[in-house]
Amino acid sequence: MFLGLDVGTSGVKAVLEDETGALIANASRPLSLSHPQPLWSEQNPDHWVEAVIGAVDDLARERPRETSAVRGIGLSGQMHGATLLGRDGRPLRPAILWNDGRSQAECAELERRCPELHTIAGNLAMPGFTAPKLVWVAKHEPKIFAEVATVLLPKAYVRYRLSGEMVEDMSDAAGTLWLDVGARRWSEKLLAATGLGLDHMPRLVEGNERSAVLSPELARRWGMGADVVIAGGAGDNAASAIGLGAITPGDAFLSLGTSGVLFRVTDRFAPAPEAAVHAFCHALGGLWHQMGVMLSAAASLAWLARILETPEAALLAPLGISVERPSPVQFLPYLDGERTPHNDAHAAGAFVGLRSAAGRGDLVQAVLEGVAFASRDMFAALARSAQPIRELDLVGGGSRSLLWAQIMADVLGVTVHRVEEGEVGAAIGAARLGRLAATGAAPADVCRKPQRLQSFEPRAPQRAAYDAAYAQWRKLYPALKE
Numbered sequence: 379m380f381l382g383l384d385v386g387t388s389g390v391k392a393v394l395e396d397e398t399g400a401l402i403a404n405a406s407r408p409l410s411l412s413h414p415q416p417l418w419s420e421q422n423p424d425h426w427v428e429a430v431i432g433a434v435d436d437l438a439r440e441r442p443r444e445t446s447a448v449r450g451i452g453l454s455g456q457m458h459g460a461t462l463l464g465r466d467g468r469p470l471r472p473a474i475l476w477n478d479g480r481s482q483a484e485c486a487e488l489e490r491r492c493p494e495l496h497t498i499a500g501n502l503a504m505p506g507f508t509a510p511k512l513v514w515v516a517k518h519e520p521k522i523f524a525e526v527a528t529v530l531l532p533k534a535y536v537r538y539r540l541s542g543e544m545v546e547d548m549s550d551a552a553g554t555l556w557l558d559v560g561a562r563r564w565s566e567k568l569l570a571a572t573g574l575g576l577d578h579m580p581r582l583v584e585g586n587e588r589s590a591v592l593s594p595e596l597a598r599r600w601g602m603g604a605d606v607v608i609a610g611g612a613g614d615n616a617a618s619a620i621g622l623g624a625i626t627p628g629d630a631f632l633s634l635g636t637s638g639v640l641f642r643v644t645d646r647f648a649p650a651p652e653a654a655v656h657a658f659c660h661a662l663g664g665l666w667h668q669m670g671v672m673l674s675a676a677a678s679l680a681w682l683a684r685i686l687e688t689p690e691a692a693l694l695a696p697l698g699i700s701v702e703r704p705s706p707v708q709f710l711p712y713l714d715g716e717r718t719p720h721n722d723a724h725a726a727g728a729f730v731g732l733r734s735a736a737g738r739g740d741l742v743q744a745v746l747e748g749v750a751f752a753s754r755d756m757f758a759a760l761a762r763s764a765q766p767i768r769e770l771d772l773v774g775g776g777s778r779s780l781l782w783a784q785i786m787a788d789v790l791g792v793t794v795h796r797v798e799e800g801e802v803g804a805a806i807g808a809a810r811l812g813r814l815a816a817t818g819a820a821p822a823d824v825c826r827k828p829q830r831l832q833s834f835e836p837r838a839p840q841r842a843a844y845d846a847a848y849a850q851w852r853k854l855y856p857a858l859k860e
């Protein structure tokens with residue numbers, strides 16, 4: 379039996395998977411965010427640990443026999459969060475999260491300090507990454523910065539509390555701007571640019587390698603054996619890729635969760651920072667991935683549902699499972715800024731083209747299409763440095779909408795597959811990394827692709843209409859920004 383733990387932003391998920399890859403049980407605990415000032419987003423690191431322990435307590439109570447048989451644990455987590463520990467191993471302040479935008483000025487300062495940053499890290503300096511957050515802390519909280527002994531990412535802090543070991547995997551470390559992503563090691567030059575050194579960093583392992591052993595106290599608490607292996611694990615998107623069997627160069631998927639992620643596996647380090655594309659290590663040695671990110675994907679539809687005080691399903695139902703032409707209204711889904719391709723924390727959302735004849739259905743369709751157009755922006759950005767994507771799996775909460783899946787196929791011009799994938803995708807990937815670390819099994823034997831439920835082909839007339847609508851939509855961001 380294998381345990382997967384996903385430390386998300388809004389909650390923690392824990393899953394049990396057996397030796398055949400079947401999901402046996404799952405549990406979750408919520409987490410809350412703190413926004414003490416505009417653009418700030420923080421969490422108490424100890425709340426992650428409490429939620430993880432609580433979720434596994436639930437599994438141990440409901441499925442004691444299966445929980446006691448756990449041999450390997452994998453960790454997944456929200457990326458980029460700066461968890462600052464003092465010499466006593468305790469947090470010095472709340473963790474600064476991935477969606478915190480306070481360090482925009484520090485990004486520019488970091489790139490001035492280290493002109494080679496793009497080449498080494500393979501990414502632009504963005505407020506979401508970890509390194510600019512430390513530049514901000516050094517500038518605005520110098521007493522705290524002076525006390526920093528170690529910087530951990532969220533799941534690494536959870537690992538530390540579960541095992542006593544400070545370890546990070548390559549995929550999560552690649553999101554710090556301190557990793558030499560091509561060489562898969564910490565960069566002393568990048569660390570020095572933020573006033574840190576190698577001694578401030580945890581040791582590195584691959585995601586499927588053994589990183590630590592569960593503490594005896596917790597093993598007894600959950601009725602487990604004495605040598606439960608904890609795998610290196612992965613950042614949330616790389617863990618989702620493991621759960622989806624995306625481990626072969628060229629494999630691609632689009633996740634329509636709160637944020638939107640276009641993920642493609644590569645066999646080499648293929649940075650494209652000029653297009654705000656992320657180039658990270660994958661969770662398995664010898665593999666990397668490219669990633670485009672939009673900050674408000676399914677969150678855009680959730681926002682509209684909240685504003686209209688109508689459930690999402692009720693908004694979508696009148697539109698059916700396909701539309702014949704683009705909405706007369708267009709929508710920019712930049713409700714919380716944007717990453718790929720604009721790298722603009724201050725980008726804002728907008729409806730454009732409103733007329734008195736516009737109805738609720740036009741607005742709903744515009745939101746779906748706006749997210750699809752933003753996905754097409756990410757497609758174009760990734761195509762600059764590698765072969766175009768020919769087909770992809772669609773996952774995440776938004777993938778449940780057949781209408782959205784067809785719009786995606788028509789807008790992107792590629793075959794889109796809905797796949798069998800639950801809300802615990804990253805946790806499933808984490809469990810499989812735990813299995814790999816505990817058993818030494820071959821990744822191809824464990825990381826199998828899910829069943830495809832339905833495929834959507836682009837329709838020629840709608841594709842042509844969306845080409846024209848996309849060309850018009852592309853003019854909106856620069857016009858409104860000016």
